[in-house]
Amino acid sequence: MSITRFKLSTLSTLMLTAMSLPALAQEPVFQGHTEEAKLQSKSKKSASNRYIVRFKETLSGGKNSFNNYIALNYLFTAGAEPLFALNGQQAMVAELDEYSLETLRGFSSVDSIEIDPKRYVLPLAKSANQIVPFAQSTPYGITMVQGHLLPQSNTSARKVCVIDTGYNLGHPDLPYGNVSGVANNNAVGRWNNDGNGHGTHVAGTIAAEDNNQGVVGVYPGVDLHIVKIFDDNGQWTYASNLVNAIQQCKDGGAQVVNMSLGGGNYSSSENTAMQNFVDGGMILVAAAGNGGNSSKSYPASYNSVISVASVTSSESRSSFSQYNDQVELAGPGSSVNSTYPTNTYRSLSGTSMASPHVAGVAALVWSHNSQCNNQQIRAALNATAKDKGAAGRDNYYGHGIVQAKAASDYIAANGCQGGGDPGGVTPVNGSLPNLQGNQNGWTHYTWDIPQGVKEMALTITGGTGDADLYVRYNAQPDANNYTCRPWKNGNEEQ
Structure with missing residues (x-):
């Protein structure tokens, strides 16, 4: 299981949030496709309505089998204008108006939606x-x-x-x-x-x-x-x-x-x-x-x-x-x-x-x-x-x-592993048992991280429902603003 890595060198505050997502009653009904979908760039409405739409792994049963056709069906159902897929990233780029934005936010298989910033x-x-x-x-x-x-x-x-x-x-x-x-x-x-x-x-x-x-x-x-x-x-x-x-x-x-x-x-x-x-x-x-x-x-x-x-x-x-x-x-x-x-x-x-x-x-x-x-x-x-x-x-x-x-x-x-005293601090372990939360609710926890910490692992496990783990350095996370998060379904996340 992988360990999330942070650049931590001074006394810092790290916030952890567990959130339960609702299961929506209505989702698009998918039809079979007999030919390759063609994603054509549409004429731009304005820079402000171009978004990156990220989907959950459950959309396709795994990160390595993400299905653009299914993602397209979600976008079309919401009235969005697809531009192209971000291959390997479980995401699509699309132009959204207010209606399509709100519609997509209601689909449980949509993980996040955010403005596509300029570079x-x-x-x-x-x-x-x-x-x-x-x-x-x-x-x-x-x-x-x-x-x-x-x-x-x-x-x-x-x-x-x-x-x-x-x-x-x-x-x-x-x-x-x-x-x-x-x-x-x-x-x-x-x-x-x-x-x-x-x-x-x-x-x-x-x-x-x-x-x-x-x-x-x-x-x-x-x-x-x-x-x-x-x-x-x-x-x-x-x-x-x-x-x-x-x-x-x-x-x-x-x-x-x-x-x-x-x-x-x-x-x-x-x-x-x-x-x-x-x-x-x-x-x-x-x-x-x-x-x-x-x-x-x-x-x-x-x-x-x-x-x-x-x-x-x-x-x-x-x-x-x-x-x-x-x-x-x-x-x-x-x-x-x-x-x-x-x-x-x-x-x-x-x-x-x-x-x-x-x-x-x-x-x-x-x-x-x-x-x-x-x-x-x-x-x-x-x-x-x-x-x-x-x-x-x-x-x-x-x-x-x-x-x-x-x-x-x-x-x-x-050697490749490097040498010298690895330094660091004495490992600290802790747990918060029997966590509970309402559907669509957030539960926040804050840790003060000692100076010298280079790596840390956060895990949630057990229970029922679908809790998601969000971590943000020095600020409170939300669904669109976080330092890192796992892309997993269920309650086993690290």
Whole structure:
């Protein structure tokens, strides 16, 4: 049975809620389908009426057999306009008016409904400057993260996916034959064209060739998969499109995903999807944001995602870099030289530039230590990061500036499980027996978590009815706002 993991390092409050759901009398009557359902994108009514509708496992008898036809029948019965399915996530994206929204909320097989928030290309921290290298030069960031100290000739040992504005295929300093890609949707154009430049710059930091010209990347020539999610104008997209983009990365064979993008609104469906991808073995990396404040950007601020802050060439915090308790690692992000369309080079600044340094290091370290899983690679990066700012992890640098060779050496010395004193606190066990609640009612419990706790498990078991477990860090949960919850039917939940 899996254990829910939290990023807990200070005295915190955790709230637990058990809720009973009513069994509704009326549900759609399903008809057999003899041909494949076709989900076509409808014309948008407005941004505010696009929702992510998540269904319970009981809709199909199991997570691995979710049936889009049944989900569609629910949506059609409610008068909704389906847009597409979030494959592997037990969810559909649809346009809902007030009537269809309320109707779906009355179906017991519908687990949650929430607005589909927007996601953006993060704006550059300052204007781009063209550079004209006369020979190959190594950007300062590559040496800062020790990319040059961990050479890897096997470019196919890992594959990195870049979700961004596209890729300048044919750039003389970027991989060509070992690059695949796809457009996230028909509105963004071809993946191998980048009229914006942001995606090509990010890709160069990860993978620019070591070929005696231009620049060089953290993991030169590594296999890439490109998902173009933004058009050439950098037009915003939706969280649901981002979830589909990561699925496209997975389908393309990528193990590491870079997301130099974000938005300010939390989405429980997006959060769950990110965790599912990580549980499936992927490493997800995202930019912390360029607001220069303590606000949180998503997807970077989900526990499953490595949130990357930015530092300058002198290893000090970039003034634009957002800081908060979700920042995990730091990377070079100020005045970073990299590839740019068409067949040129630019110096750009932003956490968008810091994130690919970390993604590249994750892939590079993993390529040398393929016996380790994604979580072990992540732990090694955190354990060996170059500490900056306040001693230990802090909100500005996270664990520190990522270090490729140090992380690989750490694994060589200690194995995938790591080494040293695991620390932590004395385990504490407790129970609340004989819980009771009314149908549709909530019962709240609060625990003060001691400093140093890294993992905890919460379980409900026994009794009759259908109680659901919701947990939220430092705030009271409800059906739409929670840190985590199991996706199970019945009373056996953890």
